[in-house]
Amino acid sequence: MNPAGISLQSVDAGYDHGHVLQGLSFSVEPGEMVALLGRNGSGKTTALKTIMGILRAQSGRIEFSDIDITDKATYKIAGLGIAYVPETRGIFASLSVHEHLTLVGAKSGWSLDRIYDTFPRLAERRSHRGSKLSGGEQQMLAIARALRMGPRLLILDEPTEGLAPVIVEEIATIIEGLKHEGMTMVIVEQNYAFAARIADRIHIIGRGRLRWSGTPAEFDADDEVRFTWLGI
Amino acid sequence: MMLLDPGFLIIQTLNGLQLSMLLFLLSIGLSVVFGLMNFINLAHGTLYMIGAYLALSAVRLFDSFWIALILAPLGVAMVGAVLYALLLRHLQSRGPMSQVLVTFGLIFVGIDAVRMIWGPLPHGLPVPDVLDGRMEILGEVYPTYRLFIIAVGIVALIGLYFGLERTRLGAMVRAGVDDRTMTAALGINIDRVFFLVFCLGCWLAGVAGVISAPVFSVFPGMDMSILILTLIVVVVGGPGSLWGAAVGSLLIGMVDTYGQILAPEFARATIYALMAAILLLRPHGLLPARPIH
DSSP, X not given: OOOOOEEEXXXXXXXXXXXEEEEEEEXXXXXXXXXXXXXXXXXXXXXXXXXXXXXXXXXXXXXETTEEOTTOOHHHHXXXXXXXXXXXTTXXXXXXXXXXXXXSOOTXXXXXXXXXXXXXXXXXXXXXXXXXXXXXXXXXXXXXXXXXXXXXXXXXXXXXXXXXXXXHHHHHHHHHHHHHTTOEEEEEOSOHHHHHHHOSEEXXXXXXXXXXXXOHHHHHHOHHHIIIIIOO | OGGGOHHHHHHHHHHHXXXXXXXXXXXXXXXXXXXXXXXXXXXXXXXXXXXHHXXXXXXHHHOOHHHHHHHHHHHHHHHHHHHHXXXXXXXXXXXXXXXXXXXXXXXXXXXXXHHHHHOSSOBOOOOOGGGOSEEEETTEEEEHHHHHHHHHHHHHHHHHHHHHHHSHHHHHXXXXXXXXXXXXXXXXOHHHHHHHHXXXXXXXXXXXXXXXTTTSOBOTTTHHHHHHHHHHHHHHHXXXXXXXXXXXXXXXXXXXXXXXXXXXXXXXXXXXXXXXXHHXXXXXXXXXXXXXX
């Protein structure tokens, strides 16, 4: 694995009815784990979709590992080494667990054996279709599928949302393991305690711009920032 | 009374099955392409007609139905590929209206083109010698060639089932139908997958054209009536799904065949009524591929 960094420079993007991102800039260093925090509608998910080329940046520039990916097609961005686990998990209803894991597979990615060792639940369910999985199983499958791609940057959009505490713990362990291996990660979280526990750095997004940036310790200490941009 | 005669039932069911299999060969390509990209190609019937005409020329050149069966569908796939590269590719991002108008226009271009190349008169294609006979099936005598058509459809269904369910390309197609954006986010070039599926669909339409040529006459506009039935199959079966196309073809093929005999004056009306009823009860068709959220 060869972790890579990413940077957004004054990115404007959004949907037909208006800009959600309004000059968003932030960067993630190689091997760093960054948590993006912000209220609902602040632009976190939009930022991730724009990185992936699912939404087009109307202006600004996105660089991954010093390559300009602003106008690249989604499949090419993925091919450069960015794996994306969307909020909706993106599990295919008609594919089995095993098919999800064999659909993609890079040499640099995790082997099937390693995946099934790390996620025993997926091994048990390997012939089940995506539509038959529980929320926690879907989340694990989405992460496992991303790891099969051998990413240099892993993007996780609310990986713990709506999951039972036991499963959240299991996913936290896996994410921490990836961090120890030096994987560059961007994670969007509503669970601030969880985010502060695992992240190296926290970026707070509010109304489509970067509002604050600092370490988890600084985040804990700064009551005003937390109140202004997160309401806590 | 006719319905109580087993001989009548067997013959008509085989006729219905024959039509069903032709409809299946035509509808599966249209259906998967629509399921993958929401792309509607009304000129799909034109490719069927071109298949029949290319078979005509290939038989004249090589004097062999079997060579025609190999070459003509490949020719149709190439016509499809060129059409895609020059025209259809640019329609993908446009709305359904441009797709419908342009591909509807292609139907008339196709009819005029075959009229200019092969002439306005109907042609026939002889049944290949090996299949030019009759077979006894369940005590009834039935033309061997028509059984061959049914067999081709069944082989195509089995082949497509394995291709779709057991290969990586098939998994990519299903993934693309389920969630196109996520498929691209996995690094899969969905446009290329779509192109391959489109060409395969054209190839199957070409096969349908070749094998139907010895049974129906080959003439400019032969694509019109089967195109309507094919579109109904796609809608009734549910776009994007192999089983939807198979079940839809069987249903429409049988209803049309029995309808023509039992109540010829209402046959088409019956089909439209059936389609309307199914869409009222199941707006996404009988067996849609896409999960309904």
